[in-house]
């Protein structure tokens with residue numbers, strides 16, 4: 314009798330080692346070759362075996378360390394002054410989970426960085442400070458707490474903080490480990506070090522931030538999305554409106570996707586970003602899917618149970634869910650909603666036909682704590 318995941322069953326590699334085979338493997342190795350059956354079960358596991366582990370980065374612990382970097386290193390010497398979040402299982406590729414990178418960038422009062430562009434796509438979610446700005450392909454974008462902004466891959470960009478008194482901290486999210494895994498990275502420093510920007514700040518918002526789209530010659534024809542910023546106020550209002558109209562998802566509460574208004578699709582070809590609201594006292598059911606997710610607590614207090622372990626979170630905390638890990642979320646407040654921002658590699662999973670999803674059906678959909 315064989316169990317479902319038994320590697321000794323017929324159909325799996327189960328060759329017994331002999332002195333003749335060992336000698337044969339040596340001969341193969343000398344020709345830069347090998348016998349598939351020696352590694353087959355490892356390289357084709359029954360189901361995903363992520364090297365990333367569920368990890369929780371409390372903002373209260375990280376914030377003082379991020380602020381410390383202000384006096385330790387000049388932004389222009391660092392390129393960008395960022396504390397990156399590294400998964401214990403993915404330090405080799407500087408990933409926070411799977412092939413996704415994230416970090417906390419701090420910019421001091423009055424600072425301005427030089428411009429560059431790279432193959433990796435980037436997104437920003439602001440945690441604190443009101444003076445942050447970024448210029449993307451000549452468009453100046455000002456962002457405040459909980460605002461979301463994107464830097465599509467290959468676009469020139471530079472950042473700064475126009476506040477004269479307070480630093481700002483935003484979260485960067487990039488697909489750097491994915492780009493590197495595919496051997497496709499490029500990086501350029503702007504020839505003039507600065508781009509300069511148009512007269513109108515946040516110009517993509519009035520043009521592409523409404524249900525109506527420009528028509529005819531006004532229509533955007535470049536490959537990257539035309540809308541580069543998503544302010545918190547309208548995002549939160551959309552969530553509250555959805556809460557009036559929908560019960561939401563049993564696994565995610567009320568969840569919405571930041572989208573490219575021209576396609577209705579994800580904001581980047583490699584990464585998608587979501588915002589989700591958990592009603593007071595709401596507890597979602599567990600599910601799992603392929604694809605890695607990095608969550609940031611935008612508002613409220615609650616917990617997520619990931620592979621049987623509970624992580625209690627507060628405002629500004631960041632945590633990750635590796636591919637195929639069971640996860641469910643809870644809002645511990647009886648009176649206030651909780652909001653989670655997240656980004657993921659789902660567009661890659663879907664484009665490559667790797668998307669798979671499963672609901673947790675035992676115990677009313679809730680994991681047992683381990």
Ligand SMILES: [Fe+2]
Pocket residue numbers: 429430431435470
């Ligand atoms: Fe960059």
Ligand SMILES: [Fe+2]
Pocket residue numbers: 564600601602640
């Ligand atoms: Fe999920």
